[in-house]
Amino acid sequence: MRLYSFDKKLRLFLFNEIEKIEIAVREAVMNITSERTGDIFWLVNPIHFHNQTIFNNTFCLLSKEYERSTEDFIEHFKRTYVEPFPPAWILGELLPMGNVNMYYRNLKDKTLKKIIAKRFCLHAPVFESWLSVLTLTRNACCHHARVWNKINNIIPNDMKNMTRPWLTIPSDKRKIYYNICIIKHFLDIISPTNDMLDKLKTLFVSYPEIDISALGFPNGWESEPLWR
Numbered sequence: 001m002r003l004y005s006f007d008k009k010l011r012l013f014l015f016n017e018i019e020k021i022e023i024a025v026r027e028a029v030m031n032i033t034s035e036r037t038g039d040i041f042w043l044v045n046p047i048h049f050h051n052q053t054i055f056n057n058t059f060c061l062l063s064k065e066y067e068r069s070t071e072d073f074i075e076h077f078k079r080t081y082v083e084p085f086p087p088a089w090i091l092g093e094l095l096p097m098g099n100v101n102m103y104y105r106n107l108k109d110k111t112l113k114k115i116i117a118k119r120f121c122l123h124a125p126v127f128e129s130w131l132s133v134l135t136l137t138r139n140a141c142c143h144h145a146r147v148w149n150k151i152n153n154i155i156p157n158d159m160k161n162m163t164r165p166w167l168t169i170p171s172d173k174r175k176i177y178y179n180i181c182i183i184k185h186f187l188d189i190i191s192p193t194n195d196m197l198d199k200l201k202t203l204f205v206s207y208p209e210i211d212i213s214a215l216g217f218p219n220g221w222e223s224e225p226l227w228r
Helices: 002-037 052-068 072-080 087-096 097-105 109-120 124-142 176-190 196-206
Strands: none
Touching: 002 072, 002 087, 002 097, 002 109, 002 124, 002 176, 002 196, 052 087, 052 097, 072 087, 097 109, 097 124, 109 124
């Protein structure tokens, strides 16, 4: 029961932190792409995408979400304007992180993808990879799945020549510790005064019987540049 309780609180903690990243990434993808392309309706314009089959699939899903949405801002747009869809920064609010990543991955303009990834001090392939990992973790938290000692099937890409504090101690990239480090990287950019470390310590103190090495935490993790 204690282990179950720990896992539940860990899921709630992770979901709360990932939510902040989801909002920041959505804002960056929607607004930077709108600015660079000069097309505020780029989300529904196939000209901006590399793979048209993927675009058609994502467009169908987005169209259905738009039609059945009862959000105030969507209903206001439908009442007020004649365009079939709202601008990207409005329509994009209906997209969860996984779908935002799908749109990002399918963008035709490689320079644009680099610009967006650079907002978070990452290369484009690493940005895609890390978003995929965070999406998996987010979904596990949403569906009440076990996360504390879960082994991920996706191995995130390494970021070479990291410009921000990162990890120096080898760790298993398939375990939740590495996902937590990815979250910390994003949060340090989005919210430099975040209290993620304090929350983690409080959680571990509350459950002293939990072996954090099972989560992938190596000895000396608190002394890593990322956590200092």
